[in-house]
Amino acid sequence: MLSATIGLMAFFVVGGVPGAVVGVIGFAVALMVLKRREPPWSRRERDRVAADLPLAADLMVACLRAGQPITGAIDVTVEAVGGPLGDRLAWVSGQLRLGAAPESAWQALAAEGPLAPLARTMSRAALSGAPVADVLTRLSDDARHAARAASSAAARRVGVQAVAPLGLCFLPAFVFLGIVPVVAGLAGDVLLP
Incomplete structure (x- = not known):
């Protein structure tokens, strides 16, 4: 619907045969852009997986250290x-x-963004025979550190985004109340005898 609206608007703005060409191009470009966008449910799911990953790794570590096999630790975590x-x-x-x-089995999860570190870590541990609990502990610490970094970056981004509307509101007021009277006063002294 949105891409069709964009195509129609382009057609009406340009008009005629060139408008039809621009409308079709606008429709196609808008459709491609909208299809590339990640759906909201997918973004929420990815964010939830990233948020749950440190807890899941810690639970698997606790189960493994308690003597559970890896499949038992995974089942408890699930x-x-x-x-x-x-x-x-x-x-x-x-x-x-x-x-x-x-x-x-673990490499099947490597295609998903937040689960790629878990997939790589568990695959390497399976191939090398490294203790899985130690590897998962490092993964949990790294995931928590990444989550903290992402949240502090989002907080900084909000601060920067809040400045733009404030600047757009205060800059015209400053110009009209601060600069225009001074320039008018100076112009009056220079231009009038």
Whole structure:
């Protein structure tokens, strides 16, 4: 609907045959831009996965240190965390229970942005035989640090974005109340005898 509206507006503004060409081009460009945008539900899901990742890693570490196997730790984490991260971890647990290679089961999650570090970490741990609990602890610390950095960057961005409307409101007032009277006063002294 939005891309059709943009195409029609371009047609009416330009008019005639050139307007039809510009309208079709405007429609196509708007459609491509809108299709590339990430849907809101996808963004919310990605943000929730990123927010739940440190907790999930800590829960898996606690289960592993208590003596659970990796599939048992994943199952406990799935029940505790739930949501989109729980669904993905449940899939990995199912693959591991069916006998899939651990590195290939974890690599299936590497395509998703927030889960890529978990997938790489668990694949490397499976290949090298490194202690999974230590690797997950580092992953949890890194994810928390990244979340803190993102939230402080968002707070700084809000401060910068708040300055623009204030500047747009105060700058004209400053010009009209501060500069115009001074220039008018000086112009009156210079131009009048």
